[in-house]
Amino acid sequence: MMTLDTFENTKRTVTLQNVDSSVLQDLVNFMYSGEISITSANVQSLLVAADMMQSFYSIKHHPTFDFKFKLDYYKLLVTENNEIYLLGGIFYDDYHFESGGGVAKADVFVYSQQNNRWQDCAPMDIPKCAFGACYFEGKIFAFGGYTFYPGHPPLDNVAVYDTSLDVWGDCDSMPIGIAHQATTVFRNSAFLFGGIDADGQCLNTILQYHFEQDRWSLVSAEMPVPRSEASAFVNDNCIIILGGSNNTGGIASVSVFNVDRLRWSYAADFPEQRKFTSICQGDGCLYVCGGVRQSSARPGLLRASRRVEMKDLYKYDLVQDEWTKVIRLVEHGSSFSCIYASVNCKFLKESEKEAYAVESS
Incomplete structure (x- = not known):
């Protein structure tokens, strides 16, 4: 052997x-x-x-964090050099059991394949969870989110992190405070879709942030339906929006936004309605990992509806416009974030810490 x-x-x-x-x-x-x-x-x-x-x-298993509690509402980002960054979030126990809500984390980590560990970076100036984030030309941008959650209004703050200098700065604030928005980069701008405002309502607006001019504009075309907690991905001259929910429940429809024509169309629906799905893009496909499904009670039964945490992996072929189930059970299926990156398997070593996994391909 x-x-x-x-x-x-x-x-x-x-x-x-x-x-x-x-x-x-x-x-x-x-x-x-x-x-x-x-x-x-x-x-x-x-x-x-x-x-x-x-x-x-x-x-060996992937290296893990030594977190005392489960971390939710964080962000994972991958650079063009396949560096994996983890930003912010909030501990489950803090926002579930603390009266008045919990305080988000400001921590930032980058995964070093060669050293087989997560390294500390300069923390964010303002703690954030449930925020939008993207990477563009050596910088990470963090839009809105919450510092205190739940029961507090979202931020309009925009923070920028220089990955080469390991320093944070501020950009022009968003027009309104938003959390749980879908964020992606198209050409030289960041596009923010939907989200939740200070009144707790789901939005159908599209905001565009121009990196070079450091300014905001409101896109005239609105989303077909209000949506929060979704994910956005670029495919050719279109942006695909999938996952998430609104005030009526989970959303299975997949919306396609043509940026040049400012028009919407639909792709094949996801097989089930789920919230907090972990979605990433790679090799001409979208991958959906886990998520939460609301299981309704049967008529005549006293049992109330319940949340079911899913552990499967689906793949969406962007060319064929079809969904297929790839894996029935993912051991560390995440309900909040996953990423697609090239990882040199020779660098992977064992961690003895309690498992906290980052899904990657």
Whole structure:
């Protein structure tokens, strides 16, 4: 058996039961090269085999945080150099059990593949959770969000982080305070879709922030329906909006905004209505991980409706306009954020801390 350290290990062995020969060949190639091709046909077998090999010292879990509580409403961003940044958020216990709401986090971390750990960066000047964020030309922009949550109005503050200098600054404030907005970069501007205002109402507005001029404008075209907690992605000359909810419940429809023509169209609906879905884009597809589904009570039963946390992974083909379920169970399925980045598997090592996972491909 060969390990990622590229020498044969005869003292430690692991038994692989009912593993297909092609999957075994993929694992051997991975141990030599640190690269592996994961497809819908082999992903389940690879996950099973990898689980068997967790005791093998060169097959490790992703490094974790030593957080005392679960972190919610944070943001993950990836740079063109595949640097992964985690910003802000709020501890679950703080905003669920503290009277008057909890205080958001100002912490910022960047993941170092080579050092196999999350490194501290300069914290945000103003703590934020449930905010919009994007990356553009070496800088990270954080729009609005909450400093205290829940029961407090959202911010109109815009903060900018220089990734090379590790310093924060301020930009022109938003026209109004917004939280839970969908944010993406199209050409030389950031577009913010929907969100929640100070009255707790979902919005259907589109705000455009011009990076070079440091100014805001209101796009004349409104969203088809108010939407918050959604995700936005660029595909050619369009921006795709999916996931999220409004004051009536979860939204399954996928809206497509043509920026040049200021017109909306629809793509294939997501198979289920879910809130807080984790969505990322890569390799010509969108991936939806987890989320929360509201399960309604059956007529005649006394049981109230309940929230069901999903753990599956769906893929949306941007060309074929169709959804497929890729994985039935994701062990660390997140309801708030996931990212797509190129990771050198040779750098992955084990962390002994309590699992807090960042989903990446």
